[in-house]
Amino acid sequence: MKDKHRVEAFVSAQPETGQPARDSYDFAAMEAKWPSVWEDLRVFEPADDGSRERRYVLDMFPYPSGDLHMGHAEAFAMGDVVARYLRQRGFDVLHPIGWDSFGLPAENAAIKRDAHPAEWTYANIDTQAASFRRYAISVDWSRRLHTSDPEYYRWTQWLFLKFYERSLAYRRKSPVNWCPYDQTVLANEQVVNGMCERCGTAVTKKNLNQWYFKITEYADRLLEDMDQLEGHWPDRVLAMQRNWIGRSEGAHARFAIEADAGLPGREVEVFTTRPDTLYGATFFVVAADSDLAVELVAAEQAAQLDDYREQVKSLSEIERQSTERPKTGVFLGRYAVNPLNGEKLPVWAADYVLAEYGTGAIMAVPAHDQRDLDFARAFDLPVRAVLDTGEADPAESGVATTGEGTLVNSGFLDGMDKTAAIGAATAKLEDAGAGEKTVNFRLRDWLLSRQRFWGTPIPIIHCPDCGEVAVPEDQLPVTLPEGMRGEALAPQGTSPLAAAEDWVRVSCPDCGGEAQRDTDTMDTFVDSSWYFLRFASPHFADGPFDVDAVNQWMPVAQYVGGVEHAILHLLYSRFFTKVLQDMGLVQFNEPFSALLNQGQVINGGKAMSKSLGNGVDLGEQLDAYGVDAVRLTMIFASPPEDDVDWADVSPSASARFLARAWRLGQDVTSAVDVDRASGDTELRATVHRTVNEAAELINSHKFNVVVARAMELVNATRKAIDSGPGPADPAVREAAEAVAVLLSLFAPYTAEDLWAKLGREASVVTAGWPRVDEQLLVRETITAVVQVQGKVRDRLQVPADIGEAELQALALESEAVSRSLDGRQIRKVIIRAPKLVNIVPA
């Protein structure tokens, strides 16, 4: 760290410095003194009695992966600004904390140490909780929760069963993403560039029987309701969700597959966004890995298809997704009939068509789709352009044309433009009963089962006679089996729970016969999809939450967290909320009204990492500079959503500022009850302007600018004491108290200590936002700018209420103006009294 030596000097100088009569700024003493006071006063607990308007501020709850790090420090500092501000504004603020305490790392640690995941998990939670207390986040500790507590996950299970009742949870066998390292399945959202999001291993496909949530049923609402979030959520998060949901409008078209060599005729539907190009279809492709391919293939080509499918299966996800790879495929020996023109198209199987998207089959229009064109050129299939875009013929150029143009070679569509042709072709399909307008989504159902131990057991019993049976509500929670630890949890491709034979064996709730528990556990994103609801009534025993409490607090007024959850957690939580709304349990359709993505804390332009050796230890920073200085550094460095580069900031400077602010407290000599209104007008105006502006800045999340304003206020107050109206002026007290309240949002210890130094009683947390006197915001004189053709030529001190004519007259008298006009005629004068005059010469 570049200013390390300065810091040491600063810190070690603490005990001896200062003039004899003055205390020195001692952050360690403050950190020792105030937490118990706050606890006794219970200032961070909401009254929850309806006496004041409620506001819910929430930080994404942490995963207990060790002690807190710099990233936590930043995120929670941001959330705390909002919570503390709203409290000062008189709202009843709910600001809770809990832990997302199920998950793989605990299990891996347990295997390595021959321990139980709970031991590691709860030890880490204790460590983090202690650090959070030191860090003085203003949360209501009485509402603390952990998703791995049976009293929490019984309700996760209850919710699963409610989804199951509504057919929103179902089990199906299908090819799923499989991580060979973690030995478990992954949701689509957890596969990043063909790799396991968690460990980076290349993901493969496995055909397994797994549980899903039917999130696709909510695709439309998840998309539409984003309108409400517009302007309150970051654009990029909304963009990512839209992208992920992937709505596309188009048409279904049904192609008849001709009967052939003993195989009956049948129909196969395709999805296309370009029904206008139907006449340009020259072949037909089905996904190689789909059942459809096997069903369609003619006997003669069956062996070839088998070989091809084997070949496709052996490819990793990364290889398969590469767009560089040449097109491959096999002819299936069958023909499809174009519903519009009756043309016979050869049917192929290829891996560039995805089984899971659309219908798993496409009509190939090589002239106007690059992928189809690549395929056509690889297998020498015909290319027929049906939209004249004025570009080179795709058959010659090898470049598919996708722009606007006029339809050709297309029968009744000829001469139409693209948009008209899309409508006309779709209408024709509908008339012919061969298709219809439709909307397709990229979003797939959420695969929620995991073959791991440390998670919420799926409350289903498999009975040989009755099939899937829900565990009756009164038997919840289905707790994890006791006594499993260490190696017993090692991944084997099947769930570790399967080895707990006594646990697995149960009697069927329906028939009483011998049955088996489902041995999978839930994705931990299920746990976190409803925790924000539990906080409203964390000890409620008769359901996942008290409906009234939830409807009083929710939706969350301000959610704070990293952008890494842009699609996973946030999409799932939105989905849960909508389902709960449909169940009548909540009265809102979106859980988080506003979202703030804090940036990351990096060091030297790069993410902190062990391998780079550029990690910064939060504990060391706190020891060296104090909690407040670290918090202030995070907030002052940049706007909340930008990254903070620890190499670019100076916590020692933050500490210096805090000390300067805190020292104001010892210079104020007026009594606590002095009449502020009798104070120095100039300083008072500064105070009121600062407070007024700070409020606006916080509303627009410009916390860094608020800190700058607080610095200005401290400077102005210092000047007033040393070379202005002096320490006894009531305005100095007013200013110092305003500093304390402003600081209470960022630097809780310094603020509280300053407040006490000023003779006020704890706590500054509930001191209330200073009332702004509008009179003091009005300036008596103002600097008017005189421009000639937009360039500043003079400045005039004028009364704030000057009239336009008067201001114009003054401006025209200016020597600088006449010099700059240089005899030219005046064409026009623009006046914005009292701030500006712009003279436009002819």
Place this chain on the structure above:
RNA sequence: GCCCCAGUAGCCCAACGGCAGAGGCGGCGGACUUAAAAUCCGUUCAGUGUGGGUUCGAUUCCCACCUGGGGCACCA
């Protein structure tokens, strides 16, 4: 390839369409000191990525491009 965001001083960053600079870092100078640290005071530095457009006036609005960051991507 498509989508989103951002480019202001040596650095981090401010600036309702109206004086480009509020705050801080760093640098420089000074006060205090035997000296240094700490503290305090003062001071330096850009015309806003590029090119157009709208406007009396553009960092701000519009268009195109460049650079950087991020997301999606064989999604029919």
